[in-house]
Amino acid sequence: MKNRKASVANERGQVTTALAVVFAIFFLAFGFMYLAPLSKAGIQANELQIAADAAALAGAQKIVSEMPEEIIDSIKDDEPLDGGLGSSAAEEFANRNNAQLVSYHYSPSLDTIDVKVRSNSLIGGEHRYAVASAKVDLYINLCKTPDGKAFGEDEDEDEDDHHKDKDEDKPKEIIMDCGDLSVKIKVIEDEPILADTPKSIKDKFTPALSG
Numbered sequence: 001m002k003n004r005k006a007s008v009a010n011e012r013g014q015v016t017t018a019l020a021v022v023f024a025i026f027f028l029a030f031g032f033m034y035l036a037p038l039s040k041a042g043i044q045a046n047e048l049q050i051a052a053d054a055a056a057l058a059g060a061q062k063i064v065s066e067m068p069e070e071i072i073d074s075i076k077d078d079e080p081l082d083g084g085l086g087s088s089a090a091e092e093f094a095n096r097n098n099a100q101l102v103s104y105h106y107s108p109s110l111d112t113i114d115v116k117v118r119s120n121s122l123i124g125g126e127h128r129y130a131v132a133s134a135k136v137d138l139y140i141n142l143c144k145t146p147d148g149k150a151f152g153e154d155e156d157e158d159e160d161d162h163h164k165d166k167d168e169d170k171p172k173e174i175i176m177d178c179g180d181l182s183v184k185i186k187v188i189e190d191e192p193i194l195a196d197t198p199k200s201i202k203d204k205f206t207p208a209l210s211g
Contacts, residue, residue, distance in 0.1 A: 041124040048119045051097030052132035053209055055104075056115045058093040059086035060134040060207035063106060063113070067136075067205065068198035071183055075143045075176055075192050078150040081108040090115055102129065108140035109179065112210070137206040141179035151176065151185075151192055 063070075063086040074081055083105050090113075091101040099117040106113050113134040119127050144150060151174075172187045173195055181204060184195040194201070 044119070044121070044123045045128060045130075047097065048099060048117065048123065048128055048130045049132070051094055051099035051119075052115060052117045052130040054097055055090040055094040055099075055101060055117055056113055056132040056134035057207065057209055059090035059104060059106065059113045059115065060136050062086035062089035063136055064202050064205040064207050068194055068196075068201045071140075071143070071178060071181070071201070072185070072192055072194055074178070075151045075183070075185065078142065078152075080142055081106070081140055083107065086113060099130075111135045111137065111139050132209065133211040135208060135210045137208065138180040138204060140181055143176040143178040143183065145174055145176060152190065 066085065070081055070085060073079075085106050087101070087104040087106075090104050094101040094115075094117045098120050100120060101115065102118050103116040104114070113136075114131070115133075116129060116131045118129050142150070145153075174185050174187060174192075176183045176185055181201075183201065185192045186195045187193075
């Protein structure tokens, strides 16, 4: 009789253990099915942010590489640097990282490059967006001479005409103040030419992510 009771108890224990194992497997499977998509979406969102960061930094680096030519054009035209400067590189790096560049703006006087990208693939059933900011580490304003004039602004009318004609035959060097950036230019036949080397201009900048 005792052996029979022990056998029944043992069978019940085995059934309970088996049920516990079944429920454990069920909950693990359910958890995996529920959490796996969330984990994948998290990875994709992180990759999208990397794409935004890469686009912003690429834009900043492109700005620095083109600064010597762009600053001369800015001096000549007395116009601020273009807000789209560097956007081609930002778009390229967004595309490389499976994203699309939605918006881009460079603010020279604020030293900000702001980008927004959109995922090419669906994340959690929809297209997601990510933003990033970068800087070149110098504030750039309209370039002025030390006395606050734009390039080519007429000299005082009462200056001796003979003295002016004599000076115009010589190449002149002028320091242009462009905010945090000072640029030395030569004036030959009324045209501004960079006297500093392009490398010396680029080395003044430190492109990096911000924010």
